[in-house]
Amino acid sequence: MRPFPEPTKPAASRNEVFTGYLDFxxxxxxxxxxxxxxxxxxxxxxxxxxxxLELVKHLTFVELRWIEWGFQGRPVEKPWGDWKDDRWHVDPAETRESLLEALRTQGRHTTGVIETTDLSEVGQPGPRWKGAxxxxxxxxxxxxxxxxxxxLGHLxxxxxxxxxxxxE
Structure with missing residues (x-):
């Protein structure tokens, strides 16, 4: 189990602090x-x-929406792919393993962005911001x-x- 990123543990940067909490x-x-x-x-x-399983898929899409679609301004075909009929949704064919791997993959992408970007950088304009x-x-x-x-508290x-x- 990954240890909790205690506030008293030194960190090289605020980027490292964010990575530590999100990874945990x-x-x-x-x-x-x-x-x-x-x-x-x-x-x-x-x-x-x-x-x-719907919670796992939701968290994957939360990272996708905020980092790729929002901050990076990348086109995302189905940014709300975790929703169907006004609620979270997982198709019967989606498995624990495939959903966890999608979360890990999205997490690696987020970590890469955090590690290579200044925290004060402003995101790209796009539909994620709803005009703001x-x-x-x-x-x-x-x-x-x-x-x-x-x-995580819900879970x-x-x-x-x-x-x-x-x-915990």
Missing amino acids: FRSRVIDKITELPEPELRTSRVPSGWTP EPATLERVLFHLVQEYARH DIITEQATAQSG
Whole structure:
């Protein structure tokens, strides 16, 4: 298990701090999904109806939307590919392994951007911003950190309900 990036642990840069937190949260999501029994992956334990696999796909698309489609201004064919009928969606053919690999791949891309870009750099104009001025990479990364932290907390609760093992 990847250790938590303690605030007292020295870091060479703010970029390294963001990478450390995102890598930690992403690894914990992957660990929890890997440990869940197969029947729990497509079962919802909450009134909103989302499943653990849908959460994984959502986090992959969150990174895609904010880093590639938003910050980098790249064209993305289906930026909302994690949504169908106004909710998160996973096709029956999508597997735990394929969804986790997609999350890892997207994470590697995000890490590459963080490692090679100044945090004060402003994103490219594009549809992600809905007409607003693009944000800096630092603001986008703050958003990603909160998104991961919030959803990992959700997954902690689901895992505890499913396996009786508590989170962090």
